[in-house]
Amino acid sequence: MRLPDFEAWAIFASVVEHRSFTAAAEALGLSKATVSKAVTRLEQALGTALFHRTSRRLSLTESGRALSSHAARILAEAQAAEEAARNEAAAPQGLVRIAAPMTFGLMHVGPAIADFLADHPGISIDLHLSDEKVDIVEGGFDIALRIASMPDSSLRARRVGAVTSHIVAAPAYWDRHGRPGHPAELARHACIRYAYMSTPDVWRFRGPDGEEAAIRITGPLSCNSGEAMLPTLRTGLGVARLPGFIIDQDIASGALEPVMENWKMDPAALHILTPPSGPRPARVRLAIEFLAKRFTKTCPD
Template identity: 65%
Template sequence: MRLPDFEAWAMFACVVEHRSFTAAAEAIGVSKATVSKAVARLETSLGTTLFHRTSRRLALTDSGQALAERAARILVEARGAEEAARDAASAPTGLVRVAAPITFGIRFVADAVADLIRAHPGIEIDLRLSDARVDIVAENFDIALRIADLPDSSLRARRLAPVTVRVVAAPEYLTKHGTPRHPAELATHACFAYANAIGTWHFRGPDGEEAAVRPAGPLITDNGDAMLPALCAGLGIARLPDFIVDPELAAGRLVEILPEWPSAGIALHLLTPPSPLRPARVEVVIDFLAERFRELCTGR
């Protein structure tokens, strides 16, 4: 039986990750020629070209694009197996890459990371904040925190806690345009949209009635905090998590509408790549964040 060329697969994954044969060779600690030969060996074995190469540009072919994720999984699982063996005899060390939404990340994840580093000084955290839906496999993240009604996915997901989402507007807006009494009425109002989740708002009423509306209005943005000035100025209605709008509600700058029609299914999730093999340092961070935010969300 002919065994797969695991070294060639791993080097191919490194070239994809670093977007360069030279950078991949430096990261691995071998010559550029060694990496080039390994990738050429893999191309011969597969009978296909993986990269388009020019003097100025390196790009994946369609075949390379199709195989890149599998190569990344092979590399991750091999690293995970080696690191699990090493970590069994010592405290977890090394880098863990974490992605989180901007507002939630600044208000809660940053503090959690500080406590995590204090508790586990051997672990390093690369925290990236973005409201875009990152591809954690392609972008090489170990963990992503996501607030959403999570669709089916090949990723491993742990639901940490429900997140209350409120429909809010300024008193000035409601005085001028009226207060919606049913979600269907939102279709006639100026509603702000979240750019990374444009689509239908789903609600469940006190008697189990379900309602859905596709809002439209003058503002689309990829960050909830960016909606607040226009909201408080009385320019529209938005649906936002409580940790963004609760201070404005307490100050009277916004009021909640349709409180008896909660949004269904919104929760904080912790996502990881599909491989079941993870280094011990990643497991430590997963457990720490899961416990921290389970308590945070239930304690607010």
């Protein structure tokens, strides 16, 4: 029986993670030629190309994309086995790649990472902030923080806590245009849309008596950052639907005023997502537990 080329699979996973033969070689302590030969060896064994190679760009083929999660699993399980064999009591070391939403990342993840690194000097973090929904497997991330109502997925999802949204505007705006008591009244207001919502032009509500309402909204601004909406809101130019972690301070100061608090919007929660792989390296498990404990206080149910 011919054994799989586990070294080549692990090197392939590293190239996918680092998006470069050169960066993978540096991370693995190998020559670029060794890395290239291992990937070529694997391609020959599989009978398919794994990468599109040009002088300026490296990208996965369809076969490479389909096999990348298998390679990541092989590498992660091997790393986890080695760490367990060495000594779980030893301080974990290595890189953890984390993706998080932009505003939540700036306000909460960045400070959390600073504390985590201070406690674990052997671990390094590659933090990617974007409100765009990232592909964890293709992007090579160990952890992704996502605020959403999670659909069925092959990813592992750990719910951390609730994220409550509010309909807000400046008091001066409400004074000029009236405070709505029913979601249907929002149709005549200048509403600011969040571009990364699944339906940015439709806001859905459930009333205290179970009534459901889906309102098509219009307004002067569509934006892919909740934080970037704040200047427009504060100057009294519109209405927005935003999570509490962005606007709690503005509500407390009186700069923004929530309305229709008895109407609930689509439920959302903060989740920690991880790829559908087997055992995780100790450094990743440690980061997951740290972030879960930290953000349970930030997003209480």
